[in-house]
Amino acid sequence: MTAETTSDLWSFRAQARVVRTSGPFARHFVRHAARQPYRRGLPVHGETSGIRVKARIRAALYDAVINLFLDGYTELAGHPLRRETGPLMIRLNRLISAFDDAYERGLTAGGSLRFGAVFAEARVQERLDVLVGFFGQHPERFAVRDFLMARISSQYHRYVKITTAPPASRSFQEDLESAVLDSGGFAECFAHVVAILHGARACERTTEQFGHVGILAKLADDVVDFWDDLAAGRINLLASLIREHPDEYQQLTVTAPQQRRTGIGWWRATCPASFERFTALVSEHKAAVLAPSLSLACDIMLVQVRQGAPMLRGAPAGIRV
Numbered sequence: 574m575t576a577e578t579t580s581d582l583w584s585f586r587a588q589a590r591v592v593r594t595s596g597p598f599a600r601h602f603v604r605h606a607a608r609q610p611y612r613r614g615l616p617v618h619g620e621t622s623g624i625r626v627k628a629r630i631r632a633a634l635y636d637a638v639i640n641l642f643l644d645g646y647t648e649l650a651g652h653p654l655r656r657e658t659g660p661l662m663i664r665l666n667r668l669i670s671a672f673d674d675a676y677e678r679g680l681t682a683g684g685s686l687r688f689g690a691v692f693a694e695a696r697v698q699e700r701l702d703v704l705v706g707f708f709g710q711h712p713e714r715f716a717v718r719d720f721l722m723a724r725i726s727s728q729y730h731r732y733v734k735i736t737t738a739p740p741a742s743r744s745f746q747e748d749l750e751s752a753v754l755d756s757g758g759f760a761e762c763f764a765h766v767v768a769i770l771h772g773a774r775a776c777e778r779t780t781e782q783f784g785h786v787g788i789l790a791k792l793a794d795d796v797v798d799f800w801d802d803l804a805a806g807r808i809n810l811l812a813s814l815i816r817e818h819p820d821e822y823q824q825l826t827v828t829a830p831q832q833r834r835t836g837i838g839w840w841r842a843t844c845p846a847s848f849e850r851f852t853a854l855v856s857e858h859k860a861a862v863l864a865p866s867l868s869l870a871c872d873i874m875l876v877q878v879r880q881g882a883p884m885l886r887g888a889p890a891g892i893r894v
Contacts (some may be wrong), residue, residue: 582852582855582856582859582875583837583852583878583879588876588879590872591872591873591875591876594869594872595869595872595873597641597644597866597869598637598638598641598869598870598873601636601637601640601641602633602634602637605632605633605636605637605640606629606630606633609629609632609633609636610659610660611636611639611640611659611660611662611663612632612636612660612663613660614707615663615664615667615703636659636663638870638873638874639659639662639663639666640659641866641867641869641870641873642662642760642763642783642786642866642867642870643658643659643662643767644866645782645783645786645864645865645866645867645870646764646767646768646779646783647866648864648865648866648867649776649778649779649782649864650768650771650773650775650776650779652771652773654767654771655770655771657707658767658770658771660707661704661707661708661770662763662766662767664700664703664704664707665704665766666763667700667703667704668697668700668701668703668704669759670700671694671696671697671699671700672691672692672697674696675691675692675694675696675697676691677807679691680736680737681805686733686737688725688729711770713769713770713772716769717766717769717770720762720765720766720769721762721766724758724762728754728758731750731754732751732754732755735747735748735750735751735754735808736751736808740806740808740816741816743808743813744813745810745813745814745816745817748808748809748810748813749810749813751808752788752791752792752808752810753784753788755791756787756788756790756791757784757785757787757788757791758784758787759787760783760784760786760787760788760790761780761783761784761787763783763787764779764780764783765780781861782861782862782863782864782867783867785858785859785861785862786858786862786867786870786871788858789855789858789859789862789871789874789875790874791810792810792811792851792854792855792858793855793874793875793877793878795809795810795811795812796811796840796851796877796878797877797878799811799812799835810851810854811847811848811851814847814850814851815844815847817847818844818846818847821843821844821845821846821847824843824844825843825844828843836879837878837879855875859871859875
């Protein structure tokens, strides 16, 4: 796909192109909604049929994006994937999502953020048991465990240091670094784990593109969740950029009580300089994604920004779409 300029990233033409090229995503969605191939054996939450239907649709949207990720890995690595790769990655993602939620609760409540304390929470352990049970006797489980623990050991302390600093004391570059460690790092880990499952090592070209997808996912999420993040004091890259423009931040704080869902036109009118920088950042990461299926995944994740509403909740921060 050709790279878009910042001027047409949010245009009708860009939206029309997504519609024209979204066939693979639509096919994946239908398959996952009808058959749930990645989620067989997982518990189904919801007490009423209506809730179960909505949950199934959300799960199908999420799984269809994961399917695109796996398609993108195949395009970059040049070899097919084992049938159990999708179900295993869903279980790994559910574990990371539970850890992310536990971390956010500890951060908000002032609890311990030691890795061991967060990892010991009941929900995290429950999903760990599900993952371990699915891994069964696969010999790759030890290599996956060792890789993830090495990654955590090298990056977790820095991530905690950034996220526990008061928002006013953090620079945009520090907030961006947290996104590289968290969202970008999660997507890179996704590629590494898929490679390990197939007895291979992910090449730099593959992990770099996955990292860009992860950061773009964070950027998209930060527009949709802007007001909730602002109220909770969570790191939000759009908010961080706006803070560097005091006049725009002042206008934003005046408007905040009345705004909960905002479109592209509103952002351009209220925070023109900040949103232009934000758009340039989105364009930069999107242009670096060359694998067709990963590029389509980026387009799908940006749909929610154009709509001003989330497509899905409950995904890990790296691929919350």
